[in-house]
Amino acid sequence: MSDTALAQRDIALVDLVDRLIGGGVVIAGDITLSVADIDLVYVNLRALITSVGTLEESRRR
Amino acid sequence: MIELLAFTDDAPAPEPPLRALGDGRVRAVCRPAADAQHTPDALWRHEELLERLMEDRGLLPVRYGTVVPDEEAVLRALDERRDELAAGLERVRGAVELALRVQEHDAGAGFTERAASAGAARRLHEALAPLAREAVVQPSRELLRAAYLVDRDAVGAFAARVRELDAAHPELALVCTGPWAPFSFAEAR
Numbered sequence: 668m669s670d671t672a673l674a675q676r677d678i679a680l681v682d683l684v685d686r687l688i689g690g691g692v693v694i695a696g697d698i699t700l701s702v703a704d705i706d707l708v709y710v711n712l713r714a715l716i717t718s719v720g721t722l723e724e725s726r727r728r
Numbered sequence: 729m730i731e732l733l734a735f736t737d738d739a740p741a742p743e744p745p746l747r748a749l750g751d752g753r754v755r756a757v758c759r760p761a762a763d764a765q766h767t768p769d770a771l772w773r774h775e776e777l778l779e780r781l782m783e784d785r786g787l788l789p790v791r792y793g794t795v796v797p798d799e800e801a802v803l804r805a806l807d808e809r810r811d812e813l814a815a816g817l818e819r820v821r822g823a824v825e826l827a828l829r830v831q832e833h834d835a836g837a838g839f840t841e842r843a844a845s846a847g848a849a850r851r852l853h854e855a856l857a858p859l860a861r862e863a864v865v866q867p868s869r870e871l872l873r874a875a876y877l878v879d880r881d882a883v884g885a886f887a888a889r890v891r892e893l894d895a896a897h898p899e900l901a902l903v904c905t906g907p908w909a910p911f912s913f914a915e916a917r
Contacts, residue, residue: 680768682827682905683775687792689866690911692735692813694794694805 729761732794732802734778734909735813737821739785746777749799750806754813757781758802761795778909786821788813789909812916820914823861823877824907826886828852830872831901845900846871852893852902859886864912871900875912883907 733746734757741748748755774792781787796802806813830849837845849871857863860876867873878886887904894902 678903679905683771686908686911687771690914691789691791692914693791
């Protein structure tokens with residue numbers, strides 16, 4: 668995989684994590700797994716995206 | 729313990745270890761909960777699984793990491809929200825989610841430039857929203873973070889419009905990703 672493709676996958680991962688932990692149907696009153704380690708990935712990636720230029724259809728494909 | 733992945737409409741039974749619980753127009757897709765390693769690969773596999781299910785059924789993704797004690801809890805969640813979930817499935821069926829983030833290329837831009845860029849980002853959203861069934865602007869420190877619920881067969885046209893807008897705004901960095909399962913449109917607003 669080229670450096671660019673790797674970067675694109677990382678950028679798309681930010682959007683994926685946004686969705687997984689911030690979206691979806693929320694079932695009230697039930698147990699949710701700890702997502703502390705996901706939060707950590709998330710913070711690291713936030714730092715990354717500020718250095719990235721234009722990208723479209725950036726999915727891992 | 730059972731991990732709840734999505735609500736779907738009536739459709740062929742998913743492949744084990746996935747199971748669809750409930751009957752009638754709304755079903756809950758779940759699997760035995762495992763000690764999950766939340767690595768990027770695991771997150772991608774989760775999304776890919778949802779996308780495979782979406783190929784032949786309407787699907788509302790459930791918040792990642794939702795685990796309930798037993799089947800009864802799954803069925804209770806279904807019963808309590810059956811009408812709302814059926815309406816949600818109706819809303820998203822045949823569509824996918826696209827994500828857009830907009831930032832300034834020049835991080836050191838002054839107040840005036842930043843205000844102009846913020847206006848331009850807002851107009852980008854206004855240009856794209858009519859191409860979507862639904863659109864939502866999400867809180868962010870970026871100039872724009874938005875999600876669009878787009879008909880599957882309109883994704884190409886949406887991407888083409890994003891490319892045009894990108895070319896017209898060299899001062900902005902547009903990042904458009906997807907298609908995703910409709911996470912941002914799963915809860916009624």
